[in-house]
Amino acid sequence: MSNNNSSGSMQKFTATVVWSLWVAAFIAFMLVWLKDAHAAPVAGTSIGNQASATYTDGSQTTRTVTSNTVVTIVQHVASLTLTADGNKNVTAGGQVSFPHTLTNTGNGVDQFSLATVNSGAFTFDQVKIYADLDGDGVPDNSSEISNTGDLAPGQAYNFVIVGQVPTTASSGSANDITVTATSGFDSTKTASNTDTTTVSSNAVVNVTKSIDVASGSAGSGPYTYTLTYNNTGNSAASNLVITDDIPDGMTYVPGSGRWTSTGATVLTDLDATDDQGGIVYDFNVTTTDTVRAVIAVVPAGSSASISFQVNVDNGLDAGSNPATLNTAYYSYNDGSADVAQNFTNSVQFRVDQTVAVSSTGDSVAAAAQGSTVTFTNVVSNDGNGEDTFDLTMINSSFPAGTAFVLYQADGVSPLLDSDGDGVPDTGPLGQNESVSYVVKAILPSDASAGGPYTVEAKATSSVDVAVFAVATDTLSTITSNSVDLTNDVSGAGAPGFGPGAEAVSVDTNPVNPGSTTTFTLAVANSSSVADNFNLLASTDSTFSTIGLPDGWSVVFRDASGAVITNTGVVNGGSTVTVTAEVSVPADYVPGTEDIYFRAVSPNSGAGDIVHNAVTVNTVRNVVLESNNSGQVSPGGTVTYTHTLSNLGNVTEGNGTTSSIDFALVDDKDGFSSIVHWDINNNGVLDPSDPVVTDASQLTGGSNGASTNPGLDPGESATLFVKVQAGANATAGAMNTSSLSATTSGTIDTQAAPTAASVDDATTVIAGSVKLVKKQALDADCNGLPDTAFTTADLTNGAVPDACIRYEITARNVGVSEVLDLVVSDATPVHTIYHAVSPAAASAGTVTAPAADDSGTIQVTANSLAPDQTLVLTFGVKIMP
Incomplete structure (x- = not known):
């Protein structure tokens, strides 16, 4: 007798160890899998992925450009898990049930x-598979299944x-049922469990577990667990021990234990020795x-249940959380x-998902007209x-x-759309x-000074579009740009220093x-940002009207002698002389x-x-205006100003x-030009400035030729x-x-003067740096592209x-060198940096x-010279 007890104790100890190892392995797997x-x-x-670059151009202005976006579409990979192997006793002619859980661990539906x-000492009369959608270990209905249907x-x-044991099966004989699940997307992906059934002529006890409500919010409850047991054997069972570890994310409700055999009587929690009517x-x-119940006797053919309650803890992640996954075990x-x-x-x-979000904005004290204001915002997922x-x-x-x-938090990688809407x-x-992102507000160069200015950044949940948070970005003030126009030199003491116009002339020329x-003239940009300035002349000190004495004209020239009407870019704190x-x-x-x-x-x-x-x-004397030069972008336009003056003493061009x-000819194909009259x-x-083809059309305006067609002596247009x-x-x-x-035409026997002409030289410039991004698959992650980019x-x-x-x-497609080039990219959402072949550049x-x-x-x-390229390569891995 002692030997039998020793053998039974050892068998129980071994089973406990095996069970504990299985539970530990299963929970560890679920923790890792659900976490990742x-x-x-x-x-x-x-x-999607997009690169950007910053650089300094020839005007010492910092520029930003972005590349095209390249897109990789993630493909379907099948994977599954199946738990768990079962081991039960059954009487000859009886039924045995084995619960299983299949999880789609692939990345697609x-x-x-x-x-x-089945195989072994006997063969089941029939083996059927039933759905158990509520997870209580009991078939939902009598409809057999052979497929799970679509699983996300x-x-x-x-x-x-469920297996039906033949009545002829002998006591002690065993059978193995192997269930195999096969992916419909990829038939090479399978998983199997083996359930072992042993025929017994003694007591056969089975225990199933259920919960009254299978979902709810974190911090809710109580919920009732029910452990139902029955004895389908031929004799009474004794010492049925049922243990149930309360999951980490749940809390036992004291005094909630009940047994159907004693009805509403509360089962005491704190005494492991008191017999409460057979339990x-x-x-x-x-x-x-751990809940532990020991039932002294389970008569053959009887059924009963034990129940208790739990509350779900606060702060749990949404979904099928390992902290709320529960399995009981039993022996007898x-x-x-x-x-x-x-x-x-x-x-x-x-655990039901609750959706909540919060967001914080940023403030900037001041920014100049035409500058870029950077705000750093934060979005926090406050849901579960x-x-x-x-x-x-x-x-x-x-x-x-x-x-x-x-932009992303680095301020240089554009923020992209990761969920395809x-x-x-x-990103997830x-x-x-929480995640930081950068909002760059590019102010127009003609922005009015003042403030404050605000913009709201709205963060909207993709799970529930009715849930959003708004952060406010504030720019307290926009500061005005400023310029000081003086004669000869700039700075204090220069003729005309300070705001004009002066009451008396600072210089008089004969x-x-x-x-x-x-x-x-010295044009001093006294602001902190680059600007450019139109140059005008008038006899009106307020410039409410722009005019010169009849027949007068003013031509502005840069340091090289080229005719200009604008200074071009003048860097902050710099001066140009015209x-x-x-x-x-x-x-x-x-x-x-x-x-x-x-x-x-x-x-x-x-x-100024x-x-x-x-x-x-x-x-008396005669003058003729000179040529112009300028720059234009592809497809763009540039306008040059000319003055046509009659310095003779007879009317010309009246028809x-x-x-x-007027004749206008371009010497390059693809260019076009036209003449307007101011x-x-x-x-x-x-x-309203009309297109003109001859001087007789110069009439009716507010400048030259305003009265009669053509140009009177001393008149200009x-x-x-x-x-x-x-x-x-x-x-x-x-x-x-x-x-x-x-x-x-001959006037008073005098032949017409020689034709006058001017040349306007236009040079094409483009955005100095152009970015092109390409991609290639590296399926085996050896750091080498499998195909051409x-x-x-x-x-x-x-x-x-x-x-x-x-x-x-990155290619410099401009006509001048760029400096301080920085090409930036970032690992896209759902990827990590792959360093087998490290990032490298030419x-x-x-x-x-x-x-x-x-x-x-x-x-x-x-630096990057005109037409020079710089190539950056790197790799990322799609998260497994």
């Missing part, structure tokens, strides 16, 4: 076929195998955090020996499940024309996870009639005329005026006594030559637009655990994240 399940992107996920085979990634499916029940006494004596410990079906409580938040900018009070661009987003955020006098050539008509009467020069930004409106004067001598015909004499090409470059014009190409004014979408082979190689090419210094981490990849180069 969201990391692998589901099939069809679009992994899949369905799995289920099939069984991470979804679990419960089913029960000894305790919680947290025999084993920590069948009348002749102890039966090895077995386990019940597993019961999963699913993974969520992705779309980011949109709304309710802006910033000046019209302000552009808002979103067309809106930039945070787990519970209590000039002969028909001649030109020159003033040297000259103003004042031309006086030959018939102008002697005297002194005040003339005011103005420099005003067409962008910010910053301006300097007061000068010209004393006209009593002599009666003489004609002045009919309102405002120095700007307006929609302003002509605009508008040049447009072709959209396919290449950087560095130069076109010369030749404008000629040909006079015909392409801008096309990657689909075939782009599966979790595969790699992608990226190639970013030049410069490369920085990258640690292996298997995420972050920014950059290459920094001191």
